[in-house]
Amino acid sequence: DTAVSQTPKYLVTQMGNDKSIKCEQNLGHDTMYWYKQDSKKFLKIMFSYNNKELIINETVPNRFSPKSPDKAHLNLHINSLELGDSAVYFCASSQAGLAGFRVTGELFFGEGSRLTVL
């Protein structure tokens, strides 16, 4: 019974295509994230949503658009894929929320979606 699940796990596509990655968490957490891990293993935050509201939007190209239909789901759509988008994209969730800091900050990660752009 996976806590944070992402699909697909692997994605190979051509430059210029549009693709989506989906994420779901069954932990009842308020906040979900997308992180990108590049070839040097550097994990960098891209977006965060709290109860469907965007709260973190790091310096990410406009081609990346997150969507959160409800607090258990956070999808990532990427337009006009480029070679540099090749990476592992991790979804994560936590209990941290805007209504007062009450949590550890611990993130629970999905298994990652490896995107390869050719």
Add this chain to the structure above:
Amino acid sequence: EDKVVQSPLSLVVHEGDTVTLNCSYEVTNFRSLLWYKQEKKAPTFLFMLTSSGIEKKSGRLSSILDKKELFSILNITATQTGDSAIYLCAPHGSSNTGKLIFGQGTTLQVKP
């Protein structure tokens, strides 16, 4: 700007050795520091540290935080091949959003 620096970047040891991994940070309104272990897939949580000088232990792993000098260390004693992984340090900063800033990680390889 928030910064996290881990050292060494990589380390090769033999089973039974003890290793110390370092993490120094500069984070606005520091709240806590987390350590994660990443094997082949998702990072998994090891420790959360909020107070200076209090060691957290889990089996052969232990960690401690120094909020004055802005660093943390992760110790692994009697290493085993299963300890081979990337160890990530992540301080938690000012927002209420759970945002973690990850260091580059230390890649540990334990040889039989």
